[in-house]
Amino acid sequence: MRQTFSRRSALALAGGSALAALGGLPAQGHVRSEDWSALASDVRAEFKWAWDHYVARAWGKDEINPVSGTSQSFFIEGHDLGLSLVEALDTLWLMELDAEFQAGVDWVKTSLDFDVDAFAQTFETNIRLVGGLLSAHLASGDPVLLAKAKDLADRLMKAFEASPHGLPYRYVNLRTGAVRDPETNLAEIGTYAAEFGVLGQLTGDERYYAAAKRAMKHALDRRSDLGLMAANIHAETGEFTSRNASVDVYADSFYEYLWDSWELFGDAEMKGWAEECLGAISRQQGRRYDLRLWYPMVDYETGAVAGTSQTVLGGYLSGLMAQAGRVEEADLFLTSYAELQDAFTVIPESIDVRTRRPRGVRTGLRPEFADACLHLWLMTDDDRYRALTATHYRNMKATSKAAYGYTALADITTRPMTQGDNCPGYWWSEQMKYYWLMFAQPRRVDFDRLVLSTEANVLRGFVRT
Template sequence: MIQRTLSRRSTLALMTAAAATPAFARQRAPSEDWAALGADVKSEFKWAWGHYVEKAWGKDEINPVSGTSQSFFIEGHDLGLSLVEALDTLWIMELDDEFRAGVDWVKANLDFDIDGEAQVFETNIRLVGGLLSAHLACGDPVLLAKAKDLADRLMKAFDASPHGLPYRYVNLKTGAVRDPETNLAEIGTYATEFGLLGQLTGDDRYYAAAKRAMKHALDMRSPLGLMAANIHAETGKFTSRNASIDVYADSFYEYLWDSWEMFGDAEMKTAAQECMAAMVAHQGHRYDGKLWFPMVDYETGAVTSTSQTVLGAYLAGLLGQVGLKAAGDDFLATYTAMQEKYVIIPESTDVTTGTARSKRTGLRPEFADACLNLWLGDRDDRYRGLAAIHYRNMKTTSKAAFGYTSLKDITTRPMEQGDNCPGYWWSEQMKYYYLLFADAKRVDYGRLQLSTEANVLRGFRTA
């Protein structure tokens, strides 16, 4: 049952409420040996890496139940996705032999001159970002050269659009583009990787292209301050009316704030603050006392879908980053309740009833991501405690013979496992856990900047 919608007045109340007493404040973490837990995360990561090396070396993804592998970008043509995604995590964990072996594989084998289509968004956040973070870790110029080569191929998708909105797919060899029916996430998640690449190469056209695409969408905000999630690269027009915080849109909003933190782009900082305030004012709804952000019509604010995905958990951390911490804590409490109810947060939830809409889930990292960002803000151990539960639940449910796997059914006991470890597992949640628990010696937490894929783009200690 819906209880109320957050008005502008209640938004201000959230912003000024005592952030020290969020909904889950009384759920204090028990006494915890954080260093020991961090060591456990490292041990599990090393164990899983050993199986990847044995069963799927150089392949995109390992299937940890069967010990087989599968391609991700181009069927039958692997680009070492999991390997590239794991590199900076290996380095942070001081697994230097494993890191060097991965770098050697990249230098000897990774070639992007492929007559095949790659999804532009995924290729950027996973491979361009992974190569850049590995370059920052070790300084090897070959890694930077490969990141630049790949980004130049992706730039063809931007150049083909009259509005600078990248098509969804580009042929890495020919530059041919496909699928202009795109969305905010896929046109607006390039600024950090492209901006860093521009800094490292002295070429500002990368960041300019990324910002142009974001600005195009921002300039079409409704009087409510909202954007529709779907957009057409050729017409430049929205193709839906749904404003979304998660599917089709999530990382667009992360990269507004990241553009400020990485490059000091004040225009993007203002846009981030305005977009977050509009979300809280017009998308924030309470159902049975819990704060959710369902899809709404971007011009009227009317709810258009009562589904919320686990991807949306990132917003709790982002709200804290932009100065709306009370709302961030409140939203994290919603996902905390789902974790308590289901052990593993459902892939999709009906916000009106708080019940799972799907039984499967894909080793999702967004809850741990939010815990890290909120913890970095005030170092309150309650966030580490929630992430520790998330980590232990993953160990209990998702550990298979040859690594960690997605789940087919979270409602069975024991939970029925699937058979795939997504590439982001190597870059995201295991890094989030380690950073939260281990006091990583190779990271300057005060300067730390992670991409949406958790690639470290600033904050390495390399001395």
């Protein structure tokens, strides 16, 4: 049985009555009865079904196209790095699909080679491949997986070393260390501390975490008097290149990794920065539109609203706020997204917060709502969040299941919704893991110790059975 966090009861008591008054989600007693074990079994069966199609039609490829049964590269056109396979490993292990996990590990050990004379996106390569290899190593103890993660991280370090400010360039050549694209953003300079810090712990090399933290501190030192940072920054000049403060596009995981550095490594300085940033976001960006809470972009120096869009990516902020103890605000923000789920079945990729209407019709099989629900559930033990996630799962199954797996959608406004033809690599690591963790009583994770990366790689909390 799952153990509850010691802080949960106090948080629940602090937030319960206030949430009703502020317009949050219904009280726990309104949650319908659910057979969570049966739902967990269904999630596992669907994951296994999709994995079998990946094995049959896209083995070792970056991503499967589930409608046509073809595949596509993600990092380097025409050269695959097994993205979906690596992303799936720790989910397979958590679901006790051990033969499938071992087959994936065997492929990594025999076929995955990062000595490629081509440019890869530094940020994506870290969160997806370094993180995936580390979590698979933590699950299995296989030293080859750790060696692969270190080899790749060493290649990515060249992107940090080339900048006079330690801000990683967006792209690095995996063989030569050449870099390009210095015009970058908070997410792409600030989403390394979790993976690099764990790698440093496992190898005894402090260089990785030091490089990651230095990049984050550079941006944090340039906060305005309002406590905000602009979303875009230049790796060579070290200066902001925009004025917009964002909680989602170009910035999201930067804030997550401040808090994760506290959870994983006890870095009190990072915790302080996380709390300061969340406080500034709450004071300066939080806006009510038709009584619902949103965090649109604002000018980082004046606080004036710079745009009225909010993307589905912003849902992560509810989970982060819950982790940092801001449960009431987290619940209110999640309620805004829950209403979109009710209205559109699949949460739009982006909306205008003034009208709550979609700004486009495509969506990328996004996991952020389930991510937020998981963290709120872990903090409060409130089954309202499981119920919202159950709806999220069933809606995905109804709209995105194709002949050979699950696909992004080309148009969420049609009935039935028009399917695209791509399963993003994060599907294997993120939402299916969130569903499993919430619906099952997983034997291989300790919820009291659990820390997930922005890509939902388990970086702490495995239990070997």
